[in-house]
Amino acid sequence: MTSVVVAYHSGYGHTKRLVDGAVAGASSVAGVTARTVDVSTIDDAGWETLNQAGGIIFATPTYMGGISAPFKAFADASAKVWITQGWKDKVAGGMTVSNSPSGEKQVTLQYLATLASQHSMVWASIGMMPGKYNEAHPELNRLGSAMGVMSEAENAPPEETPPAGDIETARLYGVRVAELAKKIHG
Ligand SMILES: Cc1cc2nc3c(=O)[nH]c(=O)nc-3n(C[C@H](O)[C@H](O)[C@H](O)COP(=O)(O)O)c2cc1C
Structure with a gap:
């Protein structure tokens, strides 16, 4: 039995929905x-x-x-864990929400991948094509991210955004990280 933990911060609730x-x-x-840990x-x-x-x-807002x-x-x-390489070979993933279509979300995911690399973790890409290549479900990975889950808050409260497709994208990413963790850690 292995576990997946989502280590997150969410100031206003959008990220928490992912x-x-x-x-x-x-x-x-x-x-x-x-499980979740509110960092x-x-x-x-x-x-x-x-x-x-x-x-x-x-998971962090941008x-x-x-x-x-x-x-x-x-x-x-987490430097206190880094010094012992205590998270080595754990599967790592990243999710972020910003308000704008870009909003510099790539910078956030790049940082999360850098953090994971410092910890010698194994980064999980999103593992799905951009929505525009998915005729049946264009709402999945609609922003076309490869590194992790991106969502756009679109100036609406967390009761209204992220849209259902983004939350479903996060759900599928959770499945992917869990399956990878199971392969490596049993
Ligand atoms: C201090 C602050 C800085 C922000 N900076 C950006 C930004 O650089 N780009 C952007 O698109 N949205 C930005 N936003 C909007 C947030 O990314 C957006 O509201 C997000 O959904 C917040 O997630 P949360 O509800 O989990 O806190 C910012 C919001 C705050 C409060």
């Missing part, structure tokens, strides 16, 4: 449990949950062209 999607997906994979309030039990995981999905400040505080605090 988090819930990914948890639903990961927990639907037989032999995998899924803005992480405690010793939260760190231990991450240390025990087979996969960690990092603020001012990058990860949010609470997420950066968590990333900096």
Whole structure:
């Protein structure tokens, strides 16, 4: 039995909706449990949950062209794990929401992949074609990201966005990370 943990910050709730999607997906994979850790309030039990995981999905809003400040505080605090390479070979993934179609989300995902690489983790690409190549389901990966899940808040409250297709994309990514974690960690 392995676990997938979504380590997230969400200031206003949009990112949390992707988090819930990914948890639903990961927990639907037989032999995998899924949990969340809010990195803005992480405690010793939260760190231990991450240390025990087979996969960690990092999720943060894009603020001012990058990860949010609470997420950066968590990333900096993870130096205590980095020094022991405690997350080596865990599967890693990334998800982010910004307001604009670009909004510099790529910068955020690049940072998350960099963080995962510093920890010697195994990065999980999104594993699905851009929506415009998916005739049956153009709403899946509609923003056409390869590195991880991108979503656009479109100036609406978290009750209205991200749209259902983005949440479904996050769910499928949760499935992918869980299956990869299971392959590596059993
Ligand atoms: C401090 C701050 C900075 C932001 N910077 C950006 C930005 O650089 N690009 C963008 O498209 N949206 C930006 N936004 C909008 C957020 O990315 C967007 O509202 C997102 O859905 C917030 O996610 P959350 O509800 O999980 O906090 C910013 C919002 C805040 C509060």
